[in-house]
Amino acid sequence: MSLRVGRIEYANCVPLFKAFDALCDKDHRFVDGVPAILNAMLSLGEIDLSPSSSIAYGKDPNRYWLLPGLSISATGPVRSVLLFTRQPLEELDGATIGLTNESDTSVALLKIILGKFLAFKNSFQRTDALPQQADSAFGALLLIGNQAMRMSMTVSDYHVYDLGELWHRFTGLPFVYALWVVNRQSVAGQEDSVIDLARTLQQAKVACRDRLPLYVKGSGLEWYGFDNLISYWQTISYDLGELEMEGLRTFYRYSYELGIIEQLPEIVFFPGAISGGSF
């Protein structure tokens, strides 16, 4: 049986899905979108599973299962979750911060960094604006994914703060941006297909590592530069090992303390799916 699978339309997912395509012999239906849209579709059961913002699972754990051994994570600078501001970070206490409409997790991460680690009081507002358009309305602007990568190459007169780097500085841990999340209700009767897909994703996670240079051409991401793109992909981990789990639990704990989530979620994996090797 085929599944409806979300596909984040960012550079960070390209190697995994390229390798997955080459390994998968099933006819799944892919739905492309930015994380916030895919999170909403997954919650409504309009797709069956997707790489989704890690906070989406934390907000509603009983609706979902996770696929083991899989995430989108980075230890330290991630290069695609960036805060753009004309002022140094230390001067942002009290400022209104603009937040991309595309993200759920990085929004929570920013609130933790400003509210908990720096003890600032900020207000936040969602916006589609880019840094130059946002200057008069916001003290700083959060962008993620390709938009953040592109903007980091074009602006020169902004302070650019990498949220992965700040998280690592304060916690010493990796940060888990996305998890593979399964809608329990919508996959009823398709359990074997999910287990098969999870197994293929495990293989893709390992296989893609040796093939990164092959994925640049035709990716539509050439604007980032060949070497830059390869090193970006090497920064991203698709693994969910011990340290990522510690980073994830720490993120959920702080999110709970700030009232972003209502309970500390139990991490529950899809029954029967195995995690496979890590690297």
Ligand SMILES: C=C(O[C@@H]1C=C(C(=O)O)C=C[C@H]1O)C(=O)O
């Ligand atoms: C590393 C990134 O992580 C992304 C950030 C997400 C979020 O903020 O909700 C969700 C999925 C990830 O693809 C990125 O934006 O490139």
